[in-house]
Amino acid sequence: MTRRKWTRRDVLKAGGATLAIPYVLTSQALGQAGQPGANERLNIGIIGLGGRARALAGTCALIPEMRIVAVCDCFLPACAAFIKDVGEGQDWASYEDLREMCDKENLDGVMIETTTHARAWVTVLAMQAGMDVYIEKPMCLTVAEGRYLIRAARRYDRVTQVGTQQRSMPINNWASDLVKNGAMGKVQTVLAPNFVGPDRWGDQPGQPMPEGGSDKWWDIWTNQAVLRPYHSQLHRGWGRWWDYDGGGRSFGVTGWGTHSYDQVQRALGTDETGPVEVVLEEPVAVRGTGKYEDTSDMTLAGPRAKVRMRYAKGVELLLHGDRQGQGLLGLGATFVGDQGTIEIERNQIFSTPEDLVNSPDNPGPNQKDESQYHVENWVACIRSRERCTADIEYGQRSTTLCYLVNIAREVGRVGETLRWDPGAERFTNCDEGNKLLSRPRRKGYELPDLG
Numbered sequence: 260m261t262r263r264k265w266t267r268r269d270v271l272k273a274g275g276a277t278l279a280i281p282y283v284l285t286s287q288a289l290g291q292a293g294q295p296g297a298n299e300r301l302n303i304g305i306i307g308l309g310g311r312a313r314a315l316a317g318t319c320a321l322i323p324e325m326r327i328v329a330v331c332d333c334f335l336p337a338c339a340a341f342i343k344d345v346g347e348g349q350d351w352a353s354y355e356d357l358r359e360m361c362d363k364e365n366l367d368g369v370m371i372e373t374t375t376h377a378r379a380w381v382t383v384l385a386m387q388a389g390m391d392v393y394i395e396k397p398m399c400l401t402v403a404e405g406r407y408l409i410r411a412a413r414r415y416d417r418v419t420q421v422g423t424q425q426r427s428m429p430i431n432n433w434a435s436d437l438v439k440n441g442a443m444g445k446v447q448t449v450l451a452p453n454f455v456g457p458d459r460w461g462d463q464p465g466q467p468m469p470e471g472g473s474d475k476w477w478d479i480w481t482n483q484a485v486l487r488p489y490h491s492q493l494h495r496g497w498g499r500w501w502d503y504d505g506g507g508r509s510f511g512v513t514g515w516g517t518h519s520y521d522q523v524q525r526a527l528g529t530d531e532t533g534p535v536e537v538v539l540e541e542p543v544a545v546r547g548t549g550k551y552e553d554t555s556d557m558t559l560a561g562p563r564a565k566v567r568m569r570y571a572k573g574v575e576l577l578l579h580g581d582r583q584g585q586g587l588l589g590l591g592a593t594f595v596g597d598q599g600t601i602e603i604e605r606n607q608i609f610s611t612p613e614d615l616v617n618s619p620d621n622p623g624p625n626q627k628d629e630s631q632y633h634v635e636n637w638v639a640c641i642r643s644r645e646r647c648t649a650d651i652e653y654g655q656r657s658t659t660l661c662y663l664v665n666i667a668r669e670v671g672r673v674g675e676t677l678r679w680d681p682g683a684e685r686f687t688n689c690d691e692g693n694k695l696l697s698r699p700r701r702k703g704y705e706l707p708d709l710g
Contacts, residue, residue, distance in 0.1 A: 301638055304329040304366050304390075306357050306381055307373030308341040311395055311422075315370055316345045318630040324638050329364045331357050333479040336471035357381060361388035368418070368641055371395060374497050375504040375513065377482040379404040380704055383411045387707065391418040391641045393634070396521075397505060397513040397658045398422075398651065400483075402684055403697035405655040407706055412651050414709050420637035420647040421654025423521040425590070425605055427632035429622035431522065434608040437601060438526040442615055444598030447573075449523055451592040452580040454516040455508065455548060455561035456665055457501040465489050483700040505665050510548050510559050510582060513661045515589040521649070521657035522591045522603055523576060530653045533660065533681035534568035534576065538674065539667045541565050549581035566664050578664060605629070659684065666695045 303325050305312050312330075319327055327346070331354040332338050338353035354360035361369070361384075368391035373381050379399045385392055392412075398421045399405040412419045425431045438446060465488025468477065477489050484502045487493065493500065498507025498514065506512030524530055543564040568576040582589060591604035601616065602609040606625050610616040625632070633649065640647045667677060670691050678687045686692040700706070 299324075301325040301367040301641060302328045302365055304331060304360055304364060304369040306331045306360075306369055306371050306385070307377075307395075308332040308337045309372060312341065312370070312372040313345050315372065315393075315630060315634070316341075318628055318634050319370075321628055321631050322635055322638060325634075327351060329354060329360050329366065331355070331360045334469075334471065334476055336469075357384060358388065361385060361390060366390060368392060368637070374480070374482070375507060376400050376484050376497070376502065377480075379408055380482055380706060382408055383706060386411050386415045386417045389415075391637075393420045393637050394422065394651070394654070396422045396517040396654065397507070397661060398654045399658060400503075400505070401695075401697050402655075402659050402662050404706070405651075405658055406684060407709075409651050409655055410709055416644075418637070418640045418644065418647060419651035419654075420633065420640070421649040421651060421657075422633070423518055423649050423654065423657060424630045424633035425518055425522055426525060426649045426653070427636050428606055428625055428629065429632070430606060430608060430624060431591075431603060432525070433620070433622050434601060434603045434616065435522070435526040437615065438594045438596075438603070439528045441596075442599070443594065443596035443601050443610070446527065446594050446596050447575070448595040449527070449574060449576045449592050450580055450595065451519050451523060451576060451578050452510065452516070452582070452589045453548075453563050453565050453578050454512040454514075454519075454589070454664070455506055455510055455559060455563055456512050456543070456668055457504060457506045458499055458561065460487070460493065460500045460502060462487070463490055466491055469494075478703075481701070483698070483704045486701065505661050506561075508559070508561075510589050511561075512664050513658070516661050516664070517657060518590045518605070519592055520660040521653070524653065524657050524660070526592075526594060526603060527570065527574060529570060530656060532571075533656050533679065534663070535571050535679055535681065536569040537663050537667045537677045537679055538567045538569075539564055539670070539672060539677075540567055540674070542673055543668045543671065562668065564668050566667055568660070568663070656681075662696075666692045669695060 301324060305327060308330055316327060319325055329352040330338055330341055333355060335355045342351055352364060369385050370393040371378060371381050372395045375397055382392055382394055399408060468489045478486060497503040504513055507514045509515055541564050543562050545560055546563045547560045566578045593600060593602040599615050600611045606629060608616050636648050670689060677689045677692060680687050
């Protein structure tokens, strides 16, 4: 396959839209002459005001059919900082309680950019309040939470978009259809990265809370998890820890892995199902991931172990790759067929033979901000009431692959075949694994009964 050398700038561009979008959203950007009037726009709120919310606020500014009208974070100082950084001059209301925001504002939908461990709880409250939802990935902390959210979405008739934006990128969908339609023959094997899993938090003495923090806030932030003393590594680095995410870092299982596995699901045409077997191929150990050829500061070490999965039609998914071992960025996968090979990454594709992708109908690289296609699709579906390109069912199936990796590693049965029933979403021969499909929730943060 034709390769190129990746620089740090290229890597960061591939990893997110943050660098490509100005952080300060001027009133001119949000409403110019000739754009839809205020009554024609969808009113949107953002819940959870970290880095990803900042990037998506920039994306929203590029879409005239929508406008941000309110923001919410359980840490109230984050609201003022967010408005100062990305909404200067805008008349955005700010809230500490999402229910109050949904009550008082005339919203059409909300973008949920919270911590992963709070995401299901926030999402269902927003659905019950009448909101269509854009849910950051991973959409849930457990397989059971994800299935619950699907039930809620169907119960309340909500339009859902999970934040796996590669599903809306023209070149990614075009290449996925090549694979699905047999352009390189029958798919035999899929190669994807061996992503880093979450670490376990060891009890440590508490630290002083940040200015504006309080016991009440920390209780809300902790949500379903065990209430521990405040520590900045929990507050700011939650994506690293098992209780709060499934490996939510770059090259982590639920970080970049969610994108990679979603790409696999899309190209294999398995959007509403999953593998039937999972095999842990080696003991879990802290291992380095390798690095990009010219990027010495992007190495990462963490709990890793190769995993193999098999789908009902015989396709094997090998989660083996290092950062440069397959030439993978970590945001896609390589599909090996009996007549050729296609590698699909974010906004780029490679093939052997090369003419598999050198077609006049190849749409080429993105012509818009990489998240804009995805948010536009959500906006269009809010109006049409059709399913989004990353509907919550599709998000559940891709996220489940992440948790199957983590569960197989946690159970630790090297070489044994764990049989997975994708219809029932349970193991048929591993009770220990089934116990990890859900978690006990702390009192006060139970998920509401859907009736």
